[in-house]
Amino acid sequence: MLLILATLIFVSLWYIFTTKFLPVETYDQKTKDNTGYDERQRAMFLEIFAKTFVGLIYYFLIGMILKAFALYQGKHVVYPFNHFPELIYLLIVALLLISNYFIVKKKFTS
Structure with missing residues (x-):
């Protein structure tokens, strides 16, 4: 159970990091880029x-x-x-x- 919880937390934090700080071309999203690059x-x-x-x-x-x-x-x-x-x-x-x-x-x- 602890392994699954740790994995979910890591995936959530990684998703937040990539969508907030990296351009959309690096993680292949179709959404609007609001990172300012x-x-x-x-x-x-x-x-x-x-x-x-x-x-x-x-x-x-x-x-x-x-x-x-x-x-x-x-x-x-x-x-x-x-x-x-x-x-x-x-x-x-x-x-x-x-x-x-x-x-x-x-x-x-x-």
């Missing part, structure tokens, strides 16, 4: 998210190749990442988002 900012959001997604896929593929050829055993990891390997993915996504933001912002402002 102009066309340039919308294009920046989409490009940042697309580049981050592609970078994450590259990371997954490199990890699979290394594991397939037994070049990476996964034993040289810092303590919190031993129990929660998802933290590595969240850290990678955060780094990709930040770096892609600066790259795309530089492209759109110059």
Whole structure:
């Protein structure tokens, strides 16, 4: 019961976050966009998210190749990442988002 309740709360908060702060192109809604982003900012959001997604896929593929050829055993990891390997993915996504933001912002402002 607690798992279902936690899932429902998370989904509700995620829906509120995406509809309030992200442009409608990022979550595919047919409703009117009242977030206040102009066309340039919308294009920046989409490009940042697309580049981050592609970078994450590259990371997954490199990890699979290394594991397939037994070049990476996964034993040289810092303590919190031993129990929660998802933290590595969240850290990678955060780094990709930040770096892609600066790259795309530089492209759109110059």
